[in-house]
Amino acid sequence: MGNKPLALTALSVALGLIAGCAANSSTTSKAAPADSGEKAAATAKISPNxxxxxxxxxxxxxxGMHCTGFDFTYCCVLPPYNSVQSQVIKTATGPKKYPELLEADEEDHSVVVDDDAGKRFKLSYGFVDNTYSEGSKLAYWNVPYDVDGDGKYEKNENVANAYWTHLYVYEGLKGANPKGTSKDSEKLFVGLQIPVPLDNGPAGAAVPSPMKGGHLHYSGEKGTIVYTKSPVLDNVPIVLTNPGIWDALGLPLTPFDDSLVRTNPLTLTEDLVRPFQETFVSLVDADSGKPVIDSHSGKPITFVGTSPIDVPNCSRCHSNETANGKKYTLYKQERA
Incomplete structure (x- = not known):
């Protein structure tokens, strides 16, 4: 894997806008010789953005976490699951040096490769003021559950692992099935043969995806693929991440900031909910882990995005004094 040139003009323009290209242009004029008898003509020359x-x-x-059941005869309780997804664009470096999507090292899918510059990076990620889940925010790994149904609570038998036992792989996370089989004895089930570590996503045991201190992994040309069973078919593929994406898969992110939560989940109230969590992704050196410094700004290369964590009812926060205070009262005139 290497770099993918984005040669399409429209896409190059769009990426230029994303990059915040400055619309700098300069005009220079070159006059004809005075004795030529020809009228002097100015020619405009525009420098590249x-x-x-x-x-x-x-x-x-x-x-987001917006899901629905097929009817009202049952209730769906969703597990905590929120991914960080990124792409890395190397911006244009000169005339006809188009922006490029950077891909991963062939052997290590946590390493970003910039072939032209001969550089290797990793993508460090995290959440602002939200570095853990289990404990005061979430009761998941600490709740016992007999995952294998043998009547005993054993290692890794908890709700966090029980949720994912309907998913399985044969080899890796790219949908590989070397033996072309559907035998249960060949399957590696998430939550059983592939336990989910504390504060990790369901791929955590195979591809580490912790809440804090992790690095994004590249989904490759096929994406991240697992299998499940249907009532009539085995090996039904499920694409958890599309191809060409750097991601941390299915993190147990909650809408509760570290600085606001001190006790246990049973004491949490709606005024503590922060439904839009700030995510950051930073470019670091693959070997030293030190921040990569941008040559233009002199600052570490870090970008932020939003991770939506749904809440049951928006009006419970926004149609009252919690969001509006005592000064803004128009919400009182609203009628459902």
Whole structure:
């Protein structure tokens, strides 16, 4: 894997806008010789736009936690699951030096490779004032559950692992099935053979994805693929991450900031909910882990995005004094 040139003109323009290109232009005139008898003509020369960053990093997650059941005969309780997804764009470096999407090292999918510059990076990620979940924010790993159904609570048998036992792989997270089989004895089930570590996403045991101190991994040309069973079919593929994405998969992110939560989940109240969490992704040196400094600003290369964590009812916060205070009262005139 290397770099993908973004040669399409429209896409190059769009990425230039994302990069915050300055619309700098200069006009120079060159007059004809005075004795030529020809009228002097000015020719305009426009300098190319210069991106203000060496690299741009997109940061997002395409899902909120909005889901529904097929009817009202049952209730769906969703597990905490929120991914960090990014792409890394090397900006244009000169005329006909188009922006490029950077990909991963062939052997290590946590390493970003800039082939032209001969550089190797990693993508450090995290959440502002939200570095853990289990404990005062969430009761998940500490709640016992007999995952294998043998009547005993054993190691890794908890709710956090029980939620994912319907998912399995044969080898890796790219949908590989070397033996072309559907035998249960060949399957590696998430939560059983692949336990989910504390404060990690469901791929954590295979590809570390902690709440704090982790690095994004590249989903490659196929994406992140696991399997599940349907009533009539085995090996139904589920794409958890699309191809060409750097991600930390399915983190147990909550809407509670570290600085606001001190006790246990049973004492949490709605005024503590922060439904839009700030995510950051930073470019660091692959070997030393030191921040990569942008040549334009002289600052570490870090970008931020929003991770939406849904709440049951927006009006419980916004249609009262919690958001409006005593000064703004128009919300009192609203009628459902």
């Amino acid at each position: 210069k991106p203000k960053n060496d690299y741009n990093i997109t940061v997002n997650y395409e899902l």
